[in-house]
Amino acid sequence: MKGLILNIQRFSTHDGPGVRTAVFLKGCTNDCAWCHNPESIRPRPEVQLFPERCIGCGRCLEVCPAGAHEVVEGEKVYHRQRCQYCGRCAEECFAGALVMAGNSLEAEEVMAQILEDEPYYRHSQGGATFSGGEPLMQKDFLLELLRRCQERGVHTAVETAGNYPWTFLDELLPSIDLVIYALKIADPEKHRRYVGNDGERVRANLLFLGASGKPLVVRTPVIGGVNDTPEEIGGIARFIADFPELLYYELLPYHPLGKAKLQSLELEEKEHFATPPKEYLHELAEVARQFVGQVRPN
Numbered sequence: 001m002k003g004l005i006l007n008i009q010r011f012s013t014h015d016g017p018g019v020r021t022a023v024f025l026k027g028c029t030n031d032c033a034w035c036h037n038p039e040s041i042r043p044r045p046e047v048q049l050f051p052e053r054c055i056g057c058g059r060c061l062e063v064c065p066a067g068a069h070e071v072v073e074g075e076k077v078y079h080r081q082r083c084q085y086c087g088r089c090a091e092e093c094f095a096g097a098l099v100m101a102g103n104s105l106e107a108e109e110v111m112a113q114i115l116e117d118e119p120y121y122r123h124s125q126g127g128a129t130f131s132g133g134e135p136l137m138q139k140d141f142l143l144e145l146l147r148r149c150q151e152r153g154v155h156t157a158v159e160t161a162g163n164y165p166w167t168f169l170d171e172l173l174p175s176i177d178l179v180i181y182a183l184k185i186a187d188p189e190k191h192r193r194y195v196g197n198d199g200e201r202v203r204a205n206l207l208f209l210g211a212s213g214k215p216l217v218v219r220t221p222v223i224g225g226v227n228d229t230p231e232e233i234g235g236i237a238r239f240i241a242d243f244p245e246l247l248y249y250e251l252l253p254y255h256p257l258g259k260a261k262l263q264s265l266e267l268e269e270k271e272h273f274a275t276p277p278k279e280y281l282h283e284l285a286e287v288a289r290q291f292v293g294q295v296r297p298n
């Protein structure tokens with residue numbers, strides 16, 4: 001069975017307990033205005049172009065079967081609409097000007113990379129974390145990886161933003177040890193404006209999950225001008241306050257995305273957002289502590 005993988009990151013310490021291998025699956029069901037991983041959104045391979053790195057070697061023109069690379073009036077041009085996403089140009093571009101976002105990998109290939117660090121997981125109580133994008137978009141492939149991890153005794157965590165039918169997550173829960181759930185905005189109108197939907201399904205799924213008894217971390221990226229208010233953060237904390245297996249609530253500061261990443265995919269920045277100061281994040285954490293025992297501002 002094959003899945004579309006954006007990246008596999010070894011020795012991750014931010015995606016669950018201990019030392020972990022984080023597997024990022026490509027494709028997302030949300031449309032967050034501040035997304036800092038735009039290459040993870042579309043559920044298909046893509047070529048990222050960083051023209052400032054191009055050394056003009058011409059290898060991409062030679063290997064492309066679709067004529068998607070050309071030199072026009074001395075300038076190297078990439079015609080995205082002609083691209084068949086075979087990945088040959090990115091393989092040949094040693095300057096790193098062309099980067100393939102999304103590789104189709106067999107479950108066995110992913111597992112081989114995960115299992116390389118088995119001894120580290122044992123010593124640190126770590127494991128494998130599946131993230132995205134939205135990893136539940138590739139539910140069957142994800143389930144295959146989770147079951148294989150379980151067979152090998154590797155602890156599993158899934159990072160999700162919850163925008164899919166509840167049956168998706170319900171089916172996977174027996175194979176997951178920890179869910180890291182992103183609830184970004186409490187207010188439905190704001191959720192619609194900044195995430196592209198009113199968040200009803202995201203909140204409903206979180207309620208089901210909270211009642212399921214599965215160990216759970218809830219995370220909110222705090223974005224200046226969007227959800228950086230006591231009302232928003234307090235509203236989310238109140239919503240999750242009674243979950244019996246909530247390990248902690250985590251506040252993550254928004255970090256602006258480099259423009260080069262957007263330009264590499266010919267995307268526009270939708271809006272400019274501010275990073276909340278660290279001290280202010282601690283103030284918001286105090287608001288959340290009125291409802292939730294363990295709050296971590298990071």
Ligand code: SF4
Nearest residue numbers: 054055057058060093
């Ligand atoms: S292979 Fe890379 S460095 Fe060479 S011309 Fe193409 S984009 Fe530029």
Ligand code: SF4
Nearest residue numbers: 064083084086087089
């Ligand atoms: S991914 Fe393949 S089809 Fe697309 S530009 Fe590169 S070589 Fe051409």
